[in-house]
Each structure stands twice: as structure tokens, then as C-alpha cells.
Amino acid sequence: MAKILVVDDDPAIRQLLADVLEMDGHEVHQAVDGNDGLRLLDLTRPDFVVLDVMMPGIDGYDVLRAIRAQEGDPLPVLMLTAAADPASATRGWVDGVDYFLAKPFAPDAVLDLVESACGQTIPTITGSD
Template structure:
């Protein structure tokens, strides 16, 4: 599952785009230069404001007569709408840095200097966008967050745990969905990394139970060998927030996890 990145230097732009689409459509056009296949599931990354605060949501691509679109589930659209309103109402912490003409959805003009006035120093380069596998590891956000890793494969548990603990996350592991269900009812976590193929109750059944029966907003990322499009559709329908296929690359998994942590906080 690949990512599609949107960049909005001004939070009001993001709020207006979400508001213009309307609650009935739940869809957005693609940013310039992005291409998708009909029915493909992608991770839409929204990089907003001068502080480059990010959120993300899974979406299904649809090829419409007026061009390709990304279609979102109602619960994910509600999250985007809440995030857009929150960012639009946030007091600005600093003026936005100058951008090159034509970047993203916004063009900024260079200020006019008075005679003899020295030009200001160039702004520092922006941080890399969330969701691209070229990001350096480790990310910097979400340290000390609690992660529950649910997988019956001890090698996967050890590798993922070591990777996340090395960057300051607190990791708890469980080997079955039943153990995980008991744990999340007793303890609080910031994110669950969940395998599909577990001994009795499957990961999809666990995710569905957490969402529908317990009503927990706990972010869930599937880390599984199930790689078909139908599997992804079923996982997202059960309430999953993201989906990574084994074998995985540590930078990509790390970027996905920290993107979900940022969105949740």
C-alpha cells in the first residue's frame, strides 16, 4: 500500500478543500503528478501549515469522468474534518517559510525589499514528508508512546520490538488475539501492530471486536503476509487504520507507525 501526499502551506486551504467536498461525497481529487489505479487502496498523507503537522487516512482510488479521485470511509473523513478545523483555528506559531513557485497547492511571492535593505537569510530546508520510504530512521515524534505488538511469530515480535524500543517507544507483545483483547481492556495503548493470521481469533476479528463491540479508538496497523487487495479491503472494513505487508522495510513501517501516532495525538 503506497502513499499519496498532499501539502497545504496554509491550514485554511486544507479546511476549505475538506469543506468544499461536502459530507455526501467523501472524496478528494489527486494532487498534481500523482497517479492511481482504479480500486487501489492508498495512504493519503496531509502535510498542513508552516509547522508541517501531518495526518493520514486510508482511501480507495476511483477513476471518475472528471479525473481520478480518492474515496474515504465516513469515520476517516470525520477525522480529516476534525483535523482541518483544529489546524485552521490554531494560532500561528511562526510565519510560513517561502516556497518555490508552483509547490503543492500554493504559490507565494518573494517580498519586495526597501532600497539598501539586506535580504533575510534563506529559511531552513523543510523536514521530509511523512509516508515516503526515503525518510531517515528514526522519526522524532511520538516518543514514549505505548505500542502493543500482536503476532504469534517470535522473530517478528523480536524484530519489531527491538526496532521500536530503539527509538524510545514502550512495547508490549502478545502472541494471540485473545491475550491482546484482554490486555487492551486492562491497559491503555497508543497503537496496536496486529498480525492477521493468529492461532484462534484472527487479527481481523480482533480489530472488529475492538471497533464495534468495545468502541475503542485505538489506532490499528496490520502487519501481515496477506497481500491481496481483497485482504486490504477486509482489514480496512474491520476498522484498521493502516496496512503493511510482510516482508517489510523498517523505515517504511516506522514512518507509518509515527504517522498514526501523530494523527492520534
């Protein structure tokens, strides 16, 4: 299974994601903010990153830019945001995000994206209503 880095300043969101991903057999590392995320990124070398947009200090966009500045194969990144406005999504796409989900989200949607990106299953997510 995949090694996943979850970067979110909300402990409830981190724990929910860790529980869902670990129950599916993934190894999960949790970062409490952008600085911690960048530190764990180097230490854990994840296969996939779940990244909150709005965090104190270094926000998700800055973390994403740091991820995209790394050499080697692009690391799949899913950004989660409570600010589901078009400008936030556009900024994420411009900065190189692979997936973008608005909070609240279905945990199974995150699991499907992780598994699809890591080559384990075909996603079951359909377009919006």
C-alpha cells in the first residue's frame, strides 16, 4: 500500500483521514501545519500528499509550490479547502495540484483518489450534480 502524508491544522480532519487510510492498509504520517508538512515530506518520502489549503504560517499553496520544486517524478497532491470558491481552485491548479476537494468531503472520495493515483484501483468519483 501507499505511504500518505496528511497535512492539516485541524486534528479532527487529520484523524479522520488517518483512520480511513490506515483501515485500507496505507501508512499514514500526519503533519500539524505547513512547516511540519515540509519537514515530514523530506523524512517520510510519501507516495501521496493530502494537503489543507488554509493553515497558519506556511499555507497549502506554499507547501504545494515546494513539492513541485522538487526534482524527480511529480508527487500526487490532493488539496482540501473550506473555501471552495473558483479563485482557490484556480490557484491550486496553476500551482500544480492534481486533485482538489471542498470541505466537507466524503472520506471515501479521498480514498478513491489515493488508490487511483497510486495505481491500485480505478476511481469511482463522478462529476458534480
